[in-house]
Amino acid sequence: MRALLDIARALGDPARLRVLAALRGGELCLCHCIALLGLSPSTVSKHLDILHRAGLVERRKAGRWCYFRLAGRDAPPAVRGALRWVATALRTAAELRADRARLARLRRADPRAVAGCYKGS
Amino acid sequence: MRALLDIARALGDPARLRVLAALRGGELCLCHCIALLGLSPSTVSKHLDILHRAGLVERRKAGRWCYFRLAGRDAPPAVRGALRWVATALRTAAELRADRARLARLRRADPRAVAGCYKGS
DNA sequence: TCTACACTTCGGCAACAAGCGAAGTATAAG
DNA sequence: CTTATACTTCGCTTGTTGCCGAAGTGTAGA
Numbered sequence: 001m002r003a004l005l006d007i008a009r010a011l012g013d014p015a016r017l018r019v020l021a022a023l024r025g026g027e028l029c030l031c032h033c034i035a036l037l038g039l040s041p042s043t044v045s046k047h048l049d050i051l052h053r054a055g056l057v058e059r060r061k062a063g064r065w066c067y068f069r070l071a072g073r074d075a076p077p078a079v080r081g082a083l084r085w086v087a088t089a090l091r092t093a094a095e096l097r098a099d100r101a102r103l104a105r106l107r108r109a110d111p112r113a114v115a116g117c118y119k120g121s
Numbered sequence: 122m123r124a125l126l127d128i129a130r131a132l133g134d135p136a137r138l139r140v141l142a143a144l145r146g147g148e149l150c151l152c153h154c155i156a157l158l159g160l161s162p163s164t165v166s167k168h169l170d171i172l173h174r175a176g177l178v179e180r181r182k183a184g185r186w187c188y189f190r191l192a193g194r195d196a197p198p199a200v201r202g203a204l205r206w207v208a209t210a211l212r213t214a215a216e217l218r219a220d221r222a223r224l225a226r227l228r229r230a231d232p233r234a235v236a237g238c239y240k241g242s
Numbered sequence: 243t244c245t246a247c248a249c250t251t252c253g254g255c256a257a258c259a260a261g262c263g264a265a266g267t268a269t270a271a272g
Numbered sequence: 273c274t275t276a277t278a279c280t281t282c283g284c285t286t287g288t289t290g291c292c293g294a295a296g297t298g299t300a301g302a
Contacts, residue, residue: 001138001214004207008138011129013260017122030279040262045280047260064269064278078210085206086125089199093122118278134290151249161292166250168290185248185299239248244302251296258289266281272274 010054131175148190
């Protein structure tokens with residue numbers, strides 16, 4: 001039940017749902033998420049940590065970049081069920097249209113270019 | 122997305138998960154839930170209200186009793202998906218064994234007898 | 243009408259969660 | 273070694289949530 005609670009609580013925040021929806025298009029760097037959400041790096045890092053600890057997201061470190069992707073086939077059933085649920089339920093979410101557009105632009109760009117989110121911007 | 126958030130947040134509390142699991146056995150009176158959870162009437166009423174507002178639970182007033190049941194076929198897909206998810210994910214939750222035992226005793230009893238939870242006890 | 247009872251709402255307190263900026267890690271590059 | 277950079281952790285403030293008891297609502301029965 002603990003796992004279930006962690007998952008449900010992780011899903012109970014709009015920023016985290018937006019990230020999950022974005023990750024359905026494939027792996028993302030943390031700086032991508034920062035640019036997508038428009039929140040401070042520390043806040044976004046914490047959001048991704050919550051998703052990670054709930055098991056919903058896998059993390060991969062490559063140099064100084066940190067990539068995240070949705071949990072895969074080997075994830076526990078509770079996680080897979082949750083991801084299936086949000087995937088279908090978010091399909092009709094109008095709030096995510098702007099995210100999809102912004103995300104398409106981010107994916108085309110190099111992470112190095114995106115990462116300007118740490119200074120200024 | 123608002124609906125999804127309400128559902129996820131409603132699922133993010135152990136007391137509410139316990140009630141949902143209990144309701145899989147059929148309709149329950151509020152006083153049943155109070156006795157099951159061992160929390161104060163006002164607290165339990167609020168929990169059920171949260172579940173109700175998320176659409177996960179239907180309420181039926183009969184005299185001064187208030188009965189709750191899981192949302193049915195006519196519920197929106199997000200709700201049905203969520204209920205399906207928790208139903209399968211809670212199947213292996215060891216913490217609910219004690220609840221099942223207590224619940225069986227409560228169901229055998231008349232609501233009028235159960236409702237002693239308001240004074241003393 | 244008056245009381246009893248099932249439930250809800252209100253007020254208040256303690257714990258938690260989301261947000262930020264500043265400081266800390268760690269890796270890549272000069 | 274030093275600097276720059278991608279990310280994380282810390283300290284703090286603010287808003288939310290869970291809990292209770294007390295007071296309020298509405299219905300059933302005496």
